Amino acid sequence: MSKNILVLPGDGIGQEIVTGAVKVLACLRDDFGLDIEMDEALIGGAAYDAAGHPLPQATIDLAKEADAVLLGAVGGPKWEPLDISVRPEKGLLGIRKELGLFANLRPAILYPQLAGASTLKPEVVSGLDIMIVRELTGGIYFGQPRGIRELENGEKEGFNTLVYRESEVDRIVRVAMDIAMKRNKRLCSVDKANVLECTEMWRDVATKVGADYPEVALSHMYVDNAAMQLVRAPKQFDVMVTTNMFGDILSDCASMLTGSIGMLPSASLDEHGKGMYEPIHGSAPDISGKGVANPLATILSVAMMLRYSLNESAMADQVEKAVNSALDQGLRTPDIYSEGTEKVGTEAMGDAVVKALREG
Ligand SMILES: NC(=O)c1ccc[n+]([C@@H]2O[C@H](COP(=O)([O-])OP(=O)(O)OC[C@H]3O[C@@H](n4cnc5c(N)ncnc54)[C@H](O)[C@@H]3O)[C@@H](O)[C@H]2O)c1
Ligand SMILES: CC(C)[C@H](C(=O)O)[C@@H](O)C(=O)O
Numbered sequence: 582m583s584k585n586i587l588v589l590p591g592d593g594i595g596q597e598i599v600t601g602a603v604k605v606l607a608c609l610r611d612d613f614g615l616d617i618e619m620d621e622a623l624i625g626g627a628a629y630d631a632a633g634h635p636l637p638q639a640t641i642d643l644a645k646e647a648d649a650v651l652l653g654a655v656g657g658p659k660w661e662p663l664d665i666s667v668r669p670e671k672g673l674l675g676i677r678k679e680l681g682l683f684a685n686l687r688p689a690i691l692y693p694q695l696a697g698a699s700t701l702k703p704e705v706v707s708g709l710d711i712m713i714v715r716e717l718t719g720g721i722y723f724g725q726p727r728g729i730r731e732l733e734n735g736e737k738e739g740f741n742t743l744v745y746r747e748s749e750v751d752r753i754v755r756v757a758m759d760i761a762m763k764r765n766k767r768l769c770s771v772d773k774a775n776v777l778e779c780t781e782m783w784r785d786v787a788t789k790v791g792a793d794y795p796e797v798a799l800s801h802m803y804v805d806n807a808a809m810q811l812v813r814a815p816k817q818f819d820v821m822v823t824t825n826m827f828g829d830i831l832s833d834c835a836s837m838l839t840g841s842i843g844m845l846p847s848a849s850l851d852e853h854g855k856g857m858y859e860p861i862h863g864s865a866p867d868i869s870g871k872g873v874a875n876p877l878a879t880i881l882s883v884a885m886m887l888r889y890s891l892n893e894s895a896m897a898d899q900v901e902k903a904v905n906s907a908l909d910q911g912l913r914t915p916d917i918y919s920e921g922t923e924k925v926g927t928e929a930m931g932d933a934v935v936k937a938l939r940e941g
């Protein structure tokens with residue numbers, strides 16, 4: 582039976598970057614026999630404009646029926662004046678929660694062709710391959726109480742709550758441990774256990790889970806040090822596991838080690854392997870509409886979809902090979918451009934990947 586893929590382009594560069602990824606999926610369907618059907622729906626600011634809500638019920642229903650979801654990006658200055666409860670970002674948080682996508686895998690891999698585009702010296706990043714496992718449906722993003730209240734003296738006070746249950750920490754650390762077992766058997770759990778009780782508990786749970794994985798070398802690091810170590814000596818890390826907010830920040834940081842945030846894909850998975858796939862970057866209002874956004878993070882997210890939700894790891898390898906081929910040809914969107922390479926736009930980069938895929 583055909584697998585159903587729901588495409589949610591979203592806002593800003595979302596539509597531009599999703600186009601190349603959809604072409605990749607269509608090529609796999611037409612030339613390689615991938616049995617899929619694709620459907621499209623609204624999310625984010627586009628959904629707010631059309632339906633008055635960043636996550637319409639129709640989108641939730643389609644996403645729940647789908648075998649996998651491909652998302653572009655949401656948000657932008659147009660919707661910034663809105664109340665946070667109906668902002669485009671709320672649509673993204675809502676769909677993650679509705680689908681139970683608690684495990685967010687963000688691989689930071691340096692393509693050797695881009696060593697010169699990294700912010701770090703080539704010798705510090707060559708061969709870089711880190712998997713950041715970010716908890717995605719808990720923590721301060723979702724904790725109650727939250728809000729802005731007025732104090733007796735008329736001053737306003739804003740508040741959010743960092744909260745995790747042991748079971749939530751246990752399941753995300755197990756995901757990270759299972760990944761570590763398939764890689765180099767090293768896991769670093771990142772917390773702020775010296776200050777925040779919630780992450781003191783996180784560390785205890787991680788240690789307990791670690792006892793079930795005696796082959797994995799488990800280490801713990803405070804998040805401030807982890808941010809520093811990522812830019813000092815990133816290859817000390819193999820798999821990292823952390824909270825929702827720390828993972829958000831550390832993955833943007835790690836992305837620059839690979840040359841650009843436009844290179845980092847992600848998979849957000851539920852308990853059963855159902856997933857949503859999206860680049861880690863946002864709607865990039867500063868370059869939206871210019872046709873220059875890097876589509877590779879989104880195309881690499883398709884590779885993750887093939888691997889994690891569609892059980893087509895050989896096709897995933899093919900897509901990654903095609904990305905490599907486009908880079909080998911010297912093609913670069915502006916964010917990864919360096920002297921001696923050829924600057925191309927979003928569409929040309931996407932088409933080059935499709936061509937390389939078709940030609941094997
Ligand atoms: N997953 C998501 O949908 C997501 C993620 C992050 C931010 N956002 C939203 O996006 C909007 C803009 O946020 P921001 O500016 O802080 O972050 P951003 O990730 O959109 O952009 C940060 C910088 O990276 C650049 N960039 C991002 N993606 C790129 C790509 N594919 N190719 C080349 N350059 C790229 C942008 O041009 C910008 O200079 C906000 O509304 C934010 O909430 C959405
Ligand atoms: C847009 C925002 C809600 C989102 C997050 O913070 O999770 C984004 O930054 C991301 O990294 O996917």
Ligand SMILES: [Mg+2]
Pocket residue numbers: 829830833861
């Ligand atoms: Mg982010």
